[in-house]
Amino acid sequence: MTTTTVRAEPVEALRQAQGERFVFPIRVYWEDTDAGGIVFYANYLKFFERARTEWLRSLGLEQSRLREESGGMFIVSETSVRYLRPSRLDDELLVTAELESAGGASMTIAQQATLKGSRTLLCEGTIRICWVDTARLKPGRIPPIILQAINHTP
Amino acid sequence: MTTTTVRAEPVEALRQAQGERFVFPIRVYWEDTDAGGIVFYANYLKFFERARTEWLRSLGLEQSRLREESGGMFIVSETSVRYLRPSRLDDELLVTAELESAGGASMTIAQQATLKGSRTLLCEGTIRICWVDTARLKPGRIPPIILQAINHTP
Amino acid sequence: MTTTTVRAEPVEALRQAQGERFVFPIRVYWEDTDAGGIVFYANYLKFFERARTEWLRSLGLEQSRLREESGGMFIVSETSVRYLRPSRLDDELLVTAELESAGGASMTIAQQATLKGSRTLLCEGTIRICWVDTARLKPGRIPPIILQAINHTP
Amino acid sequence: MTTTTVRAEPVEALRQAQGERFVFPIRVYWEDTDAGGIVFYANYLKFFERARTEWLRSLGLEQSRLREESGGMFIVSETSVRYLRPSRLDDELLVTAELESAGGASMTIAQQATLKGSRTLLCEGTIRICWVDTARLKPGRIPPIILQAINHTP
Numbered sequence: 316m317t318t319t320t321v322r323a324e325p326v327e328a329l330r331q332a333q334g335e336r337f338v339f340p341i342r343v344y345w346e347d348t349d350a351g352g353i354v355f356y357a358n359y360l361k362f363f364e365r366a367r368t369e370w371l372r373s374l375g376l377e378q379s380r381l382r383e384e385s386g387g388m389f390i391v392s393e394t395s396v397r398y399l400r401p402s403r404l405d406d407e408l409l410v411t412a413e414l415e416s417a418g419g420a421s422m423t424i425a426q427q428a429t430l431k432g433s434r435t436l437l438c439e440g441t442i443r444i445c446w447v448d449t450a451r452l453k454p455g456r457i458p459p460i461i462l463q464a465i466n467h468t469p
Numbered sequence: 470m471t472t473t474t475v476r477a478e479p480v481e482a483l484r485q486a487q488g489e490r491f492v493f494p495i496r497v498y499w500e501d502t503d504a505g506g507i508v509f510y511a512n513y514l515k516f517f518e519r520a521r522t523e524w525l526r527s528l529g530l531e532q533s534r535l536r537e538e539s540g541g542m543f544i545v546s547e548t549s550v551r552y553l554r555p556s557r558l559d560d561e562l563l564v565t566a567e568l569e570s571a572g573g574a575s576m577t578i579a580q581q582a583t584l585k586g587s588r589t590l591l592c593e594g595t596i597r598i599c600w601v602d603t604a605r606l607k608p609g610r611i612p613p614i615i616l617q618a619i620n621h622t623p
Numbered sequence: 624m625t626t627t628t629v630r631a632e633p634v635e636a637l638r639q640a641q642g643e644r645f646v647f648p649i650r651v652y653w654e655d656t657d658a659g660g661i662v663f664y665a666n667y668l669k670f671f672e673r674a675r676t677e678w679l680r681s682l683g684l685e686q687s688r689l690r691e692e693s694g695g696m697f698i699v700s701e702t703s704v705r706y707l708r709p710s711r712l713d714d715e716l717l718v719t720a721e722l723e724s725a726g727g728a729s730m731t732i733a734q735q736a737t738l739k740g741s742r743t744l745l746c747e748g749t750i751r752i753c754w755v756d757t758a759r760l761k762p763g764r765i766p767p768i769i770l771q772a773i774n775h776t777p
Numbered sequence: 778m779t780t781t782t783v784r785a786e787p788v789e790a791l792r793q794a795q796g797e798r799f800v801f802p803i804r805v806y807w808e809d810t811d812a813g814g815i816v817f818y819a820n821y822l823k824f825f826e827r828a829r830t831e832w833l834r835s836l837g838l839e840q841s842r843l844r845e846e847s848g849g850m851f852i853v854s855e856t857s858v859r860y861l862r863p864s865r866l867d868d869e870l871l872v873t874a875e876l877e878s879a880g881g882a883s884m885t886i887a888q889q890a891t892l893k894g895s896r897t898l899l900c901e902g903t904i905r906i907c908w909v910d911t912a913r914l915k916p917g918r919i920p921p922i923i924l925q926a927i928n929h930t931p
Contacts, residue, residue: 344676345686346669346819348812350866353606355808356545357514361654364511368652372713378653379713391510395549401606404812405680405687452507452555498830499840500663500823504656504712511654515808522806526867532807533867558658559834559841661914664853665826668819699818703857709914760815760863 336411337373339366340431343406353401359438360394362410363426367442370412370424374464382449385458389444392421396440400430407431414465419456421445422465490565491527493520494585497560507555513592514548516564517580521596524566524578528618536603539612543598546575550594554584561585568619573610575599576619644719645681647674648739651714661709667746668702670718671734675750678720678732682772690757693766697752700729704748708738715739722773727764729753730773798873799835801828802893805868815863821900822856824872825888829904832874832886836926844911847920851906854883858902862892869893876927881918883907884927 341362349355368378382388402408408428415423421443428438446457495516503509522532536542556562562582569577581593600611649670657663676686690696710716716736723731729751736746754765803824811817830840844850864870870890877885889901908919 342673344669344673345811345813346672346817349807350810350812350814351542351544351603351606351807352812352814353544356548357511357518357808360511360514361652364654365650365652377713379711388505390505390507390555391552393551394510397547398545401544403687405685449505452505496827498823498827499657499659500665500826502658503653504658504660505653506658506660509654515806518808519804519806531867533865557841559839659850659852659911659914661852664856665819665822668822672819696813698813698815698863699860701859702818705855706853709852757813760813 336413337366337370339369339410339412341365341408341410341428343402343404343408345404348404351401353403354406356396356398356438359396359398359428359440360442362408362428363396363412363440363442364391366410366412366426367424367444374467376461376464381458381461386450387446387448387455387458390447390452391442392445393443394440396438398438400435400437402428402430402437408437415441417457417462417465420454422457490567491520491524493523493564493566495519495562495564495582497556497558497562499558502558505555507557508560510550510552510592513550513552513582513594514596516562516582517550517566517594517596518545520564520566520580521578521598528621530615530618535612535615540604541600541602541609541612544601544606545596546599547597548594550592552592554589554591556582556584556591562591563588569595571611571616571619574608576611644721645674645678647677647718647720649673649716649718649736651710651712651716653712656712659709661711662714664704664706664746667704667706667736667748668750670716670736671704671720671748671750672699674718674720674734675732675752682775684769684772689766689769694758695754695756695763695766698755698760699750700753701751702748704746706746708743708745710736710738710745716745723749725765725770725773728762730765798875799828799832801831801872801874803827803870803872803890805864805866805870807866810866813863815865816868818858818860818900821858821860821890821902822904824870824890825858825874825902825904826853828872828874828888829886829906836929838923838926843920843923848912849908849910849917849920852909852914853904854907855905856902858900860900862897862899864890864892864899870899877903879919879924879927882916884919 343354347354347358409431411427413425415425423441423443425441427436429436446455447453448455497508501508501512532542563585565581567579569579575597577595577597579595582591583589584591600609601607602609651662655662655666686696717739719735721733723733731749731751733749735744737744754763755761756763805816809816809820840850871893873889875887877887883905885903885905887903890899891897892899908917909915910917
């Protein structure tokens with residue numbers, strides 16, 4: 316019995332062209348919803364993280380590899396999110412990630428989730444991530460390789 | 470074969486005495502952690518919600534019953550959270566819920582998670598919840614019975 | 624500021640050609656892992672469900688629409704899963720869904736998760752789903768339109 | 778401002794007397810439900826794990842400490858679960874954990890979730906857990922201290 320993949324590479328590494336925001340599509344499944352019939356609000360943090368992860372990957376930054384090579388990782392230190400419109404089972408969302416600011420030890424990423432098609436804004440927020448050493452979780456300076464990759468983003 | 474419950478009622482309905490904050494204990498399980506070895510940050514929103522739910526229940530407000538009787542429910546419209554210290558598998562947290570402000574259509578609740586014992590502050594934030602009708606999710610005024618129960622909290 | 628989607632349609636509706644299994648790619652994110660450093664076993668049930676949902680969608684069966692039109696939905700009544708090898712952050716999995724048997728009121732779907740590339744089998748199991756009416760959750764007969772779509776799968 | 782905990786110790790370490798099963802109470806929150814209005818089936822695996830964890834803790838076996846002291850941990854290798862009746866927001870469940878069999882390298886635990894009050898059986902299953910070394914996840918023999926603690930359970 317042969318086997319077929321229904322889509323090609325889910326995300327291709329790519330550097331965003333100037334003036335573009337990174338956008339990642341996310342489908343709503345049963346696991347994402349709650350008894351209100353809508354996506355459980357805390358799950359937008361998961362959607363945002365998937366988009367951030369793919370944004371970093373698109374810049375050549377894979378977190379598991381960074382961790383092995385540098386002994387450090389990003390952790391989330393602050394989240395600020397507004398939930399504007401509900402989404403539901405089977406909806407397709409487009410989730411953006413855009414660098415808002417980067418310091419020596421932390422970065423803030425602005426993110427939005429919109430409904431594909433109508434482009435209704437569902438949810439938006441900012442996520443601050445800090446660099447820590449993996450073993451002791453002590454804050455440290457973001458490795459230059461990461462800042463370079465991010466700053467070369469137009 | 471007989472059966473024994475290892476603790477009595479998990480939470481007794483009670484009205485907090487003056488000058489006291491509602492506190493709810495939460496244990497960290499495998500499901501709450503991530504590969505960083507610590508509690509996944511989005512899960513503090515779940516911990517905060519469990520504490521808010523028990524706080525409301527302690528005021529005589531059970532959400533499933535409110536929904537049946539009033540045709541409405543609370544949904545979360547805004548969350549603002551700072552993650553200060555990590556917690557780990559088997560940790561015991563104490564999670565608070567305290568009314569910060571209440572308007573006609575929404576309330577803001579201040580919440581904190583501390584490590585039991587050391588009382589280290591792990592995470593704190595504010596959660597804004599709005600009242601909507603269950604069928605169409607349209608915003609509406611919080612039913613008087615809820616505001617009364619909350620305002621009678623000393 | 625323009626906006627770019629990094630992949631085209633995440634899944635195209637398609638009918639699988641004869642002798643082929645439905646395969647859906649899934650990336651492992653932080654949310655999927657636990658403090659053991661690996662994917663939390665319960666999350667394979669989520670991965671399996673995403674693949675089942677996309678398999679049904681590829682047959683023209685979208686669950687939210689079925690629910691509106693028929694007043695019924697599938698619920699899971701039995702799961703049997705073996706966890707063979709761990710997967711980790713950033714891994715890419717291929718998750719299959721294949722009809723094992725279909726009766727009047729339930730179906731059993733066989734599913735596997737393999738590591739993309741090495742094709743290592745990570746996890747496999749069978750999931751039985753039953754048709755119920757949405758309002759009272761009473762078991763009922765699977766609508767003919769669904770059985771036809773599934774049985775026309777070669 | 779003083780602070781009050783609304784329940785005492787959530788679980789007291791205790792050895793079950795003969796003929797008794799370990800029972801752990803679990804409340805259903807929004808996070809546990811899905812758009813079907815009921816507890817999402819995969820979440821019973823979380824409920825079962827909380828009860829297993831507390832059962833082990835009641836025998837003096839705390840997993841985070843075991844891991845530090847022995848360099849090993851349990852991982853789940855097989856789950857077999859039947860979902861019989863739905864549960865809903867605010868329901869109180871009683872979840873049991875009972876040793877079914879123990880070998881040198883794995884144990885099987887039988888578990889049930891019932892609705893408190895009516896004692897309706899909601900969900901039941903068996904979970905097989907294996908001992909592995911934490912660093913490489915290679916299977917190994919369950920440390921004698923664990924088998925002794927478990928076998929002394931009447």
